[in-house]
Structure formats: structure tokens, C-alpha cells
Amino acid sequence: MTTVARPEIRRAGPRFGAEVSGVxxxxxxxxxTADDLRRAFAEHKVLVFRGQNLTPDQHVAAVRLFATPFDHPTAVKDPANPLVYPYNVRHTGKAATWHIGGLWRSPVFAIESLVYEEVPELGGHTLWADLQAAYDDLSEPFKALLASVNAVYDGNAENYAQGSGRTALGETVEHPVVLEHPLTGRKGLFISSSALRLTGVSPQEGKVLLDHLLRHASSPDYTxxxxxxxxxxxxxxxQATWHYAVDDYGDGPRVYRKVIGVEPLRPAS
Structure with a gap:
């Protein structure tokens, strides 16, 4: 039997983010309902569904409402479904930095998603920052400068897998530091703490610009x-936010499953 109740969208912050109930x-x-959810996702950028308790197959089906699930070439796969990637931070390590997923490929992942299985009693929250709002607050001359600047990242997918030993830097990939969103057309900063350098400016200028952009985009004003x-x-x-898993829970549990989406679906007009 299909779900027919309309979702209730409850804003989580003044700029972005929402919790969804009734689905x-x-x-x-x-x-x-799927189209309602896609419209909500386009508007709020982060959607939280409490207590869904999805199986791996149901997790993939939920992501498929928004984008095509991605078969990651280097991630450890769940035996129940190869499009699901299990994580246990006690074995894989933690990702306590501001980052964007999939910077080794172009385009990067459209969507990332998690289903939590075990969480610490206290702490272990996740932060997101609205990179489009951060861009909006830049001055017009600064926006004009950034329009011709790219950021350089490690292009080896192996080096982005949690728990993997990083190999020597090989090929690199460049992404513009200002991204026009492929679905909404809205511009936003597109920057991650793993950026190696900036192009289009001198090395000295690039270091100053990169430091400023990382600080600006992670301001509490946008989180x-x-x-x-x-x-x-x-x-x-x-492609519109970056995130940070807060490491304040010591050796407590944090076990979750990830499904990634590419080729996002546009909500009906």
C-alpha cells in the first residue's frame, strides 16, 4: 500500500534545514508525495526524517525519490545492498572537518544520506552550513574575483574513504569556488577544507583567499x-551545503549507513 498522507515540513532554521513528518x-x-518531498528538498537543502528505521533496500529506495543512487568505486559495501555503505567510526575513523562529499569526481555527488543505527548517549551531532547564503553575503567585487577562481583537490577516490591509508597525491581535480546549482540556478560557494590550493591567483593570494573562504563559510551565521x-x-x-560531524563523544558509538545520489531529480513545476 502506498503512502498517501501529505508530508509536514517543519523548518529547523531561518535559512535552511527542515524536519519532515507524516511520511x-x-x-x-x-x-x-514524492514531488512534495523534492520541492521541500530544493528549498531546505537538508531534510531529517525521524525514526524511519529503514532497511538497506528501503534506504536506497528513499534516496531514489531524489536522485539516482551511486555505485561508489572504493567504498566498503553493505552485504544486503551494494549501493549502501556501512560506517562504524570505531573502525573507520571520524570525519570531524568541514567538507563536501565526492570531490574526487566532477560533478560531485548531488546528495548524501545517512541512516543512523547506533549513536552516543550525548553529543555526536552534525552541523551543516548553507554555502549559498554564505555566497550571498559576499561583496559584489569579491564575487567578481571569485568567478574566475578554482580550487584544486586530490583526485584519488581511495584517499576519501574513511579508514583508508592515504596514498601519495596523484592526479588532481579542479572545481570552481562558486557553483551555480544545476537544478535551482542559485549561486553558492563551493569549497572544502581539503582544498590543496586555488588557481587563477598567485600562491600567496590563494592562501589568503582560501583561509578567508573557509572561515566565512563555516560561520555560525550559516549553520x-x-x-x-x-x-x-x-x-x-x-552541492549547496557542507557538513561537519562533531567529535565530542569520545569513544562512544556512531554507526550508520550511507547512500549517495547523483543525477538529481527536478521537482515538477
Whole structure:
């Protein structure tokens, strides 16, 4: 039986982010509800669905409402579904930096999503920052400068897998530091803490610009914060936000599954 109740969207912050209720993603979702969810995602950029308790197959089906699930070439795969990637930070290590997923490829992932299985009793929250709002607040002369600047990243997918030993830097990939969103057309900063350098400016200028952009984009003015319970499902726009997993829970548990989406679906007009 398909879900027919319309989703309730509750804003989590003044700029972006929302919690969604009234939808059971463990069941098939009708077309009208799916389109409501895609519109909400385009507007809010981060959507949290509490207590969904999705299986790996249901997790993939939920992401498929928004984008095509991605078969990652280097990630460890869940035996229940090869499009699902299990993480246990006690084994894989933590990702406590501001970052964007999939910088080794172009374009980067459109969507990332997690289903939480175990979480610490206290702490272990996740922050997101709105890179489009951060761009909006830059001066017009500074925006004009950034229009011709790219950031250089490690292009080896192996070096982005949690728990992997980093190999020597090989090929690199460049991304513009200002990205026009492929679905909405809205411009935003597109920068990650793993950037190696900037192009289009001198090395000295690039260092100053990069330091400034990283500080500016991570300002509390642009952030939201969510805490977790087992069974929670979250997905976010990887081309409009960056995120940070807060490492304040010591050796407590943090176990989750990830599904990645590319080729995002546009909501109906």
C-alpha cells in the first residue's frame, strides 16, 4: 500500500534545514508525495526524517525519490545492498572537518544520506552550513574575483574513504569556488577544507583567499545543527551545503549507513 498522507515540513532554521513528518519511507511513496518531498528538498537543502528505521533496500529506495543512487568505486559495501555503505567510526575513523562529499569526481555527488543505527548517549551531532547564503553575503567585487577562481583537490577516490591509508597525491581535480546549482540556478560557494590550493591567483593570494573562504563559510551565521537517535534518516544537498560531524563523544558509538545520489531529480513545476 502506498503512502498517501501529505508530508509536514517543519523548518529547523531561518535559512535552511527542515524536519519532515507524516511520511513512512519504509513503504512505497506516491508520485504527489514524492514531488512534495523534492520541492521541500530544493528549498531546505537538508531534510531529517525521524525514526524511519529503514532497511538497506528501503534506504536506497528513499534516496531514489531524489536522485539516482551511486555505485561508489572504493567504498566498503553493505552485504544486503551494494549501493549502501556501512560506517562504524570505531573502525573507520571520524570525519570531524568541514567538507563536501565526492570531490574526487566532477560533478560531485548531488546528495548524501545517512541512516543512523547506533549513536552516543550525548553529543555526536552534525552541523551543516548553507554555502549559498554564505555566497550571498559576499561583496559584489569579491564575487567578481571569485568567478574566475578554482580550487584544486586530490583526485584519488581511495584517499576519501574513511579508514583508508592515504596514498601519495596523484592526479588532481579542479572545481570552481562558486557553483551555480544545476537544478535551482542559485549561486553558492563551493569549497572544502581539503582544498590543496586555488588557481587563477598567485600562491600567496590563494592562501589568503582560501583561509578567508573557509572561515566565512563555516560561520555560525550559516549553520544548523541536528542530534540523532537510532533510526533517523537524513539527506542533504551536497552541492549547496557542507557538513561537519562533531567529535565530542569520545569513544562512544556512531554507526550508520550511507547512500549517495547523483543525477538529481527536478521537482515538477
Amino acid at each position: 513512512d519511507l519504509a513503504r512505497p511513496v506516491d508520485d504527489a 544548523i545543527r541536528f542530534g540523532w537517535r537510532p533510526g533517523d534518516f537524513v539527506l542533504w544537498d551536497n
